[in-house]
Amino acid sequence: MRDIRSLAGGLALIVGVAVAAAVLANLLRPSGRIAWVEDWSHYIEARALEAGLPLADLPAVETIVSNGQHVVFDARPEADYLQGHLPGALSLPYTEVEDRFEDVQWRLTPEQPVLAYCSGTECDESFLLSQFLRKQGFTNLLLFAGGFDAWQKAGKPVEKGAAP
Amino acid sequence: MNWIVWLCRLALAAVFIGASIPKIIQPHDFALAVFRYQMAPYELVNLVALILPWIELTAGIALLLIPKLRAAANLLIAGMLAFFTVAISINLYRGIDIACGCFTVNAEAGHMGWLNLARNIALLAACAFLWWNSSRKESKV
Numbered sequence: 001m002r003d004i005r006s007l008a009g010g011l012a013l014i015v016g017v018a019v020a021a022a023v024l025a026n027l028l029r030p031s032g033r034i035a036w037v038e039d040w041s042h043y044i045e046a047r048a049l050e051a052g053l054p055l056a057d058l059p060a061v062e063t064i065v066s067n068g069q070h071v072v073f074d075a076r077p078e079a080d081y082l083q084g085h086l087p088g089a090l091s092l093p094y095t096e097v098e099d100r101f102e103d104v105q106w107r108l109t110p111e112q113p114v115l116a117y118c119s120g121t122e123c124d125e126s127f128l129l130s131q132f133l134r135k136q137g138f139t140n141l142l143l144f145a146g147g148f149d150a151w152q153k154a155g156k157p158v159e160k161g162a163a164p
Numbered sequence: 165m166n167w168i169v170w171l172c173r174l175a176l177a178a179v180f181i182g183a184s185i186p187k188i189i190q191p192h193d194f195a196l197a198v199f200r201y202q203m204a205p206y207e208l209v210n211l212v213a214l215i216l217p218w219i220e221l222t223a224g225i226a227l228l229l230i231p232k233l234r235a236a237a238n239l240l241i242a243g244m245l246a247f248f249t250v251a252i253s254i255n256l257y258r259g260i261d262i263a264c265g266c267f268t269v270n271a272e273a274g275h276m277g278w279l280n281l282a283r284n285i286a287l288l289a290a291c292a293f294l295w296w297n298s299s300r301k302e303s304k305v
Contacts, residue, residue, distance in 0.1 A: 010236025014226055018218035025188065026214055034192045034214070040199050040206040077259035095259065122202045123260075 070113040075125035084158040094125035113140040120149030172290040180224035187217035197265025242291035249284040
């Protein structure tokens with residue numbers, strides 16, 4: 001019994017010292033402390049704006065999907081794409097972009113309007129994919145930061161399976 | 165046997181102390197790594213990123229230098245390793261391809277894979293060995 005008590009005491013001591021040191025270190029940080037609580041839900045939007053990448057909100061994405069002038073890229077892993085994606089979207093997982101890009105490149109000119117999305121505000125594959133496409137010379141890029149989650153939550157139509 | 169015990173302690177302490185330093189120096193970059201794991205609620209990302217590296221550091225130092233706290237440090241390190249192993253496994257399974265955020269906070273660093281898991285399991289084995297060794301000694305007394 002004493003063992004468990006001394007073990008718990010040791011755990012509390014180590015964690016306590018660590019938390020105190022963390023608080024002190026952040027208060028005294030020479031390069032400016034970071035926020036204790038930060039809203040990461042707008043992280044992707046912030047990065048996109050910083051990178052000069054325009055954002056599309058849900059109504060804008062609805063218009064894009066219905067008029068079909070944009071190529072819509074789903075940047076999530078292909079398994080997620082197969083389970084459901086925006087109507088007309090093509091699968092281009094960011095994690096495999098270097099192998100997969102050739103498959104879609106032939107359809108596109110650099111001026112082709114492109115919209116990219118991933119699962120939602122907690123993913124950045126769509127942002128990274130847009131950056132990759134920009135490096136390939138694409139000039140007309142749009143990011144849907146709300147991603148598949150926002151689309152599905154709004155009750156918009158979802159397509160399943162592979163692209164025709 | 166003694167030298168194996170010290171080798172395990174040294175390896176675990178070196179890994180945890182070494183891993184904590186870059187995260188302590190660049191907390192916001194580490195917060196990004198935590199965010200990209202997609203596991204912590206948004207409000208907790210910064211707190212995790214601020215506190216976790218200090219627990220790694222303190223536990224590493226305690227394991228190496230403070231005999232009275234060794235058992236607790238060992239348990240804490242094993243707990244962290246188990247947690248990291250689960251987190252890495254979940255993201256490997258989900259196909260989320262991110263940098264490990266283990267020893268460097270650079271998001272462009274090599275992405276994590278099965279090697280990270282194998283390393284964690286080896287370190288967990290070292291923890292288990294230390295635990296077994298200390299309880300064996302106690303039962304002899």
